[in-house]
Amino acid sequence: MRIDILSAVPKLLEGPFSHSILKRAIENGVAEVVIHNLRDYAYDKHKKLDDYAFGGGAGMVMLIEPIERCIDKLKAEREYDEVIYMTPDGELFNQKMANQMSVNYKNIIILCGHYKGIDERIREHIVTREISVGDYVLTGGELAAAIVADALIRLIPSVLNDETSALTDSFQDDLLAPPVYTRPADYKGWKVPEILLSGNQKKIDEWREEQAIKRTKERRPDLLD
Template sequence: MHIDVLTLFPEMIEGVFQASILKKAQEKEKFSYNLVNFRDYSTNKHMKVDDYPYGGGAGMVLTPQPVFDAVEAVTNDKETKPRIILMCPQGEPYSQQKAEELAEEDHLLFICGHYEGYDERIREHLVTDEISIGDYVLTGGELGAMVVIDSVVRLLPDVLGNEASAPEDSFSTGLLEHPHYTRPANFRGMKVPEILLSGDHGKIAAWRRNESLKRTYERRRDLIDEATLSEADKKVLNEINQNKC
């Protein structure tokens, strides 16, 4: 995968690419990246990339010219066009399912805005996806883009040390993940559940599934309606519901 990021502040992103899983993924040549300051593409003599909105109003709006020219510069020599992602609070709420979808692509391009917003022609004629990481407003799109990139890259083949890690993450199955424990088995009188020490992998798997259902029911009951549930799952949820009554 190759990732382009159009931003006015590339220094905000560089450190993230040079640490932890993202750095290791690059060393394994699982993805490459290019940070593009779209101010470099401005034809304004003062290198401005924003202007006052037509019709008046507060704030400044990103002009289309630098963004269009920057996108064309980094994509013109490509055989296939990338998914062009606009980070925007008006966009599609981000989800694990979207991360899995984007992880199938060969080329992603992120546009990170600043100021009051984008000229609408960027949204209408350039981007393929608009993504929001939550119902709140940030100073710019860089933090949101870093969240999305991290969640996508970790899904690429051989990026994580354990290939079972990503499929078992919260939301990958539609449910929240089960609790985890490690050594020591008894810490200050707080003990690991006996079943996890039993060595019976079938019983352990069933316990983990039940705990995942319980945690999801307690914390994110809205996810239950969308999850694929077996008859055994439904029985567990019914028991949990009865115990709550």
């Protein structure tokens, strides 16, 4: 999978892809993440990316031209499945969406908004899908883009050392994950449930399913609905 991320502040994206699982996936050639500085596609010598909104009001609006020029260049080099815009009023990102995208998409562009947002005509004529990571507003779309990229890349076969790990994550079966424990089995009198030390895998699996249902009922009953 190749993910091209378009940003007005590309340095915000350096950290998420420089460590841990995502770094290994990129180094091993399983995934490719390319971050593009939209200022490189600005027309004027000041590399301007925004201007005042027509009709007045607070906040600046990202210009059409740098975004279109960058996307046109990328599309001339390869086919893309989607041009995604990260925005608070997009469809809410969830695990089911991540699963589908990871399987069905090979190349995607993620556009990060900034300032007051992007010129609406970009959304009307260039963007093909709009995604939100939650009902709140961030300074820009960079952190949201990193969230989406992380969720997709970790699902690619061979990215995780144990490929079954992703299948037992929260939300994969519309349940929250059950509690997990590790050594020591007894810490300050805080003990690991005996069933997990029994070696009876069938009973352990049953216990984990019961705990997943219990936790979901307590914390996210809407998932059970």
